[in-house]
Amino acid sequence: MKSYFSELFTGAWSLIIGLKVTIKAMFRPIVTVQYPREKLEITPNYRGHIDLVKDEESGSHKCITCGSCMRECPSDCIVVDGEKREGVKGKALTVFTLDFTKCSLCGACVEVCPTDALDYSNDYELAGFTREEFHFDILKRLEERA
């Protein structure tokens, strides 16, 4: 009989405490970010799809068209091609595409690159209406950035 009443009072008291918590929360400023209106700074550690690194000295990329990334890719989504040009050592990069619909973001290509020409991009706003929109031309993206 004693526990019957004590349960009632402790229960009621806990309910009042709960109400106090929520009424305080109601007048606290909101903490959520209104996404399309305001955006948070993305962390540099974010591992998005791959991008070619811009070389500060030459103003271009560091790719030597070795094709390691293409071979290493478990989903076969990278295509790299180059051609021999006059006065340039090695092959010059002409095609670097990524089929992001198949990419599993494993990062093997970045790991294997001998010249550190690849890095993860910070691009997270990826939405599109067709599959083709995700066949990225990485080389073109680099030129657009430059």
Add this chain to the structure above:
Amino acid sequence: METFYSILPELIRIVICAACGAIIVFGNALVMGYAERKLAGHIMLRPGPMEVGFHGILQLVVDGLKLMGKQLVVPAQADKPLFMIAPLLAFAPVFVPLLVLPFSEKIQGFDLDVGLLLILAFASLNVLAILIGGWGSNNKYSLFGAFRSVAQNVAYEIPMLISLLAIVFMTNTFSLRDIAAAQSPVWFVVLQPLAFLIYIVAMVAETNRAPFDLPEAESELTAGFHTEYSGMSFSLFVLGEYANMFIVCSIATVFFLGGSSGIPLPYFEYSGAIWFLAKVYALMFFLVWIRWTYPRTRFDQLMNFCWKYLIPFSLVNLLITVVMVKLI
């Protein structure tokens, strides 16, 4: 034609009552739908609807239009007539209680001496609607929601009635206007605090709202009895729920918070409605507040609370009231 003119005022009165009822039901759903989402947002430290209109004030209008435009899907195995009748049955009876509510001394549809009984009778039809909808959907979730709804409503109707009965003993009438008028010096919430508390708890359970929203427990029953409903038939259930909230809060106002009494305003016979609505919406705010504070109860806890706490306490309260009324 003299006869026609003699009943004309009464006819106009009926039309006005019906129109006001419709305005209250739909307007209340708009206001409460918006307020609930806004308050829920701010309790969770987020802003709630913000996009349509200033601070999302037109959100509910847009939602209503969207719901009207949606297709009414009837499940292939459902009991079609029952499935279609249930939302109507949930929505239509809410107009009747509005007719007898005394919004102020002079604003009242009809003053019946069975006012309270009328409200309770039509409120009990809501359970039937939930049952029909749950059974007619031919869906396990819906059926479980309907079961729970009945067990819960039947159980909580008892403490609700008994707590109100204590007031009826004190005032000697079922007429809502007389009950509101009887508490001109002191509100009954002062004289009957226990009955008020019991009524508040039972009121939350009767309107199937959190923490007693077991009939539509999202986490275990998808959406409970209205799992299969879409478009307008779903929104009729929601409109009915908000209108029921308005009605139970109005009863609490009339029985415990002095109806339309308050600080006198000019033309108080009419403007008392402002105080009435203020009290009703304060109670509705409380309902929203507790909905977003407490987690859902378990079913055995729900039943234990009713049968072990609310009913004994309300009976003791009734007994004490009767003795006091007899002695004084």
Add this chain to the structure above:
Amino acid sequence: MIVFQYIAEALFYAFMILTFLGGFMAVRSRMLMHAVLGLAVALIGVAGLYFHLGSPFLATMQVLIYVGAVCIMIVLGVMLGNTPDQLTTKNFSGRNLLLALSACATGFFTLFITIQQTKFAPAAQMVGDMSIRFVGENLLYKYCLAFELISVILLTAIIGAIILARGGREEVAK
């Protein structure tokens, strides 16, 4: 005022049709659930008739108790049972139909002949205003014994329910 009378007349027939249709649905429906809902409709119609007869108290109590409580309890019981099976069996066929018809005819003609031969006294004038106060005072002073005896039926029903429930539990325990 004649318009009011027409409205009242129309309401009377509307409630009568509602009661009749509900009853027909209750009897004739092959789904048990529909039958119970037909019963609910019939009871709402009866409540309307009470209202038409000038007793809002009785009408509201009819809705509150019969529709709001009794029907819901029956529906709950029906929902626990298995209903769709009953669709396959037809009750009214062959010998059953004949028996049912003869039973109905007997009942109908017995009542019909009795009613025909009875000389009805004019209905007693309605005394009192049928307000709650009037009904309550009559029930608790004038017809107190009848009122209390009816409550004994409820008590019996409650005891019966408890006995049934207990018996069921013990069987499960074994």
